[in-house]
Amino acid sequence: MCGVIGLWANREVFHDLYQGLLSIQHRGQDAAGIITYDGRFHEKKGNGLVLDIFGPEEAAQLKGNVGIGHTRYPTIGGGGHEDAQPFMVNTPFGIILAHNGNVVNYRQLKKELFEKNQRLLNSDCDAEVILNVFAQELEEQKVKHLTPENIFKAVAGVYRRVKGSYSVVAYIAEQGMVAFRDPHGIKPLSFGRRKDGLQPSYAFASETVSLNLMNFEDIEHIQAGEAVFLDRQRGLHRQKIIHKKHTPCLFEWVYFARPDSVIDGVNVYKSRVNLGRLLAAEIKKKNLEIDVVVPVPDSARDAAIEIARRLKLKYREALVKNRYIGRTFIMPAEIKRQSSVRQKLNPICSEIAGKKVLLVDDSIVRGNTSRAIVEMVRECGAEKVYFASYSPPLRFPCVYGIDMQTKTEFVARDADEELVARRIGADRVIYQTLKNLKKAVRMENPALKSFCSACFDGCYPTGDVTQDVLKAIEEERKLVQESQLELNIKTGR
Ligand code: SF4
Numbered sequence: 071m072c073g074v075i076g077l078w079a080n081r082e083v084f085h086d087l088y089q090g091l092l093s094i095q096h097r098g099q100d101a102a103g104i105i106t107y108d109g110r111f112h113e114k115k116g117n118g119l120v121l122d123i124f125g126p127e128e129a130a131q132l133k134g135n136v137g138i139g140h141t142r143y144p145t146i147g148g149g150g151h152e153d154a155q156p157f158m159v160n161t162p163f164g165i166i167l168a169h170n171g172n173v174v175n176y177r178q179l180k181k182e183l184f185e186k187n188q189r190l191l192n193s194d195c196d197a198e199v200i201l202n203v204f205a206q207e208l209e210e211q212k213v214k215h216l217t218p219e220n221i222f223k224a225v226a227g228v229y230r231r232v233k234g235s236y237s238v239v240a241y242i243a244e245q246g247m248v249a250f251r252d253p254h255g256i257k258p259l260s261f262g263r264r265k266d267g268l269q270p271s272y273a274f275a276s277e278t279v280s281l282n283l284m285n286f287e288d289i290e291h292i293q294a295g296e297a298v299f300l301d302r303q304r305g306l307h308r309q310k311i312i313h314k315k316h317t318p319c320l321f322e323w324v325y326f327a328r329p330d331s332v333i334d335g336v337n338v339y340k341s342r343v344n345l346g347r348l349l350a351a352e353i354k355k356k357n358l359e360i361d362v363v364v365p366v367p368d369s370a371r372d373a374a375i376e377i378a379r380r381l382k383l384k385y386r387e388a389l390v391k392n393r394y395i396g397r398t399f400i401m402p403a404e405i406k407r408q409s410s411v412r413q414k415l416n417p418i419c420s421e422i423a424g425k426k427v428l429l430v431d432d433s434i435v436r437g438n439t440s441r442a443i444v445e446m447v448r449e450c451g452a453e454k455v456y457f458a459s460y461s462p463p464l465r466f467p468c469v470y471g472i473d474m475q476t477k478t479e480f481v482a483r484d485a486d487e488e489l490v491a492r493r494i495g496a497d498r499v500i501y502q503t504l505k506n507l508k509k510a511v512r513m514e515n516p517a518l519k520s521f522c523s524a525c526f527d528g529c530y531p532t533g534d535v536t537q538d539v540l541k542a543i544e545e546e547r548k549l550v551q552e553s554q555l556e557l558n559i560k561t562g563r
Contacts, residue, residue, distance in 0.1 A: 079136075169196075226311050321433075341514055465526065466526070469524075
């Protein structure tokens with residue numbers, strides 16, 4: 071999961087890009103970057119938060135009315151500065167590119183690009199692979215000025231070679247801007263117009279909240295296997311290049327996306343309320359005595375309010391979040407996750423002591439966070455602690471861009487509700503069913519027929535994720551985690 075924004079405007083783009091990146095900071099807090107264009111490219115990338123990387127100096131340096139910005143959540147790549155996006159190649163034309171997703175055949179393509187195409191990749195980031203495949207596909211057409219047909223042909227070439235999930239924004243110097251989603255449209259990508267000149271300005275973004283904040287309207291979602299191209303005159307061309315089943319990532323509605331975003335026509339807030347409504351019905355069937363419903367902030371709040379309302383129970387915000395500590399789930403190393411739970415959440419014991427508490431969270435991933443929260447609530451004197459997850463048990467690795475790539479990480483890998491409850495120390499665990507998760511999303515857009523639900527049921531929509539692929543990714547991930555852990559220990563992070 072990362073956040074990407076592409077902007078071609080009637081004015082300097084830095085401030086819009088900066089605001090836009092702040093609005094999708096939740097999609098990646100590891101690194102950020104911006105490249106702008108005003109006849110030449112200007113670049114600033116770094117590790118850390120958007121606020122830490124860009125200041126007045128960068129605002130002055132990043133000139134131009136075209137630019138691409140990115141916030142990184144590391145999956146492939148060790149998380150170094152050299153892996154931060156966007157990336158740039160100077161031939162053909164000069165291209166900059168950033169993406170959100172994960173390229174499954176990244177290693178093979180990197181080797182192929184060197185051996186067959188004489189392209190040396192200088193990072194461990196899969197965006198550089200997509201960029202070079204795209205550049206190669208354009209170069210082979212040997213044209214001086216790119217037409218929409220040239221662009222769509224190059225994107226078709228990317229679809230042929232690049233496996234996995236990728237929502238891409240690229241700018242080709244003096245030729246135009248292109249955005250496309252992978253053939254299954256796993257990761258979100260939308261665009262909008264701003265009528266602020268003779269021609270409208272255009273923006274592409276991972277989440278619609280960025281488009282709203284930059285005052286873009288007429289928002290549309292790019293379809294699975296579709297490319298949108300803005301030519302030299304900023305004329306808009308779009309083409310559905312490949313026809314595969316659209317399978318958007320279910321976890322966007324569960325956790326990743328902001329509640330004020332709309333993903334593929336589904337208001338994220340409403341989908342979370344629906345999840346609360348459907349889970350309330352499941353909880354009711356269990357006949358539990360509950361005194362108070364407490365959300366694990368922030369993502370669980372919308373569903374928890376709905377659960378309390380449906381079950382006619384007291385709702386209390388009894389866990390207070392320190393907003394200045396990052397999201398634990400997306401921190402790269404386990405050591406960070408374990409130590410940060412207590413710093414991140416503090417209980418209001420008066421609302422918990424002597425009560426039968428129903429905690430509500432978006433998911434239970436590794437179980438460390440859930441266990442620490444249950445322990446904290448018990449220490450406050452809760453009589454019973456029930457734990458409700460408004461998503462189903464996570465049991466399978468995600469190979470499409472989320473940092474849960476080893477099966478052994480999941481607390482529910484081999485367990486039913488009872489065993490998970492024992493593992494996290496709760497009196498009872500209640501999970502949402504996968505059927506109800508899909509239903510909650512579909513209630514807001516019945517046109518969505520299929521989803522990626524691989525982390526819940528092991529069905530990988532791209533059809534090319536074999537046991538060997540899973541094993542290779544798992545081994546690579548372990549190496550990255552070990553080197554990250556070593557780095558953290560050395561630097562005291
Ligand atoms: S495996 Fe899960 S987290 Fe990964 S893309 Fe699919 S639904 Fe999303």
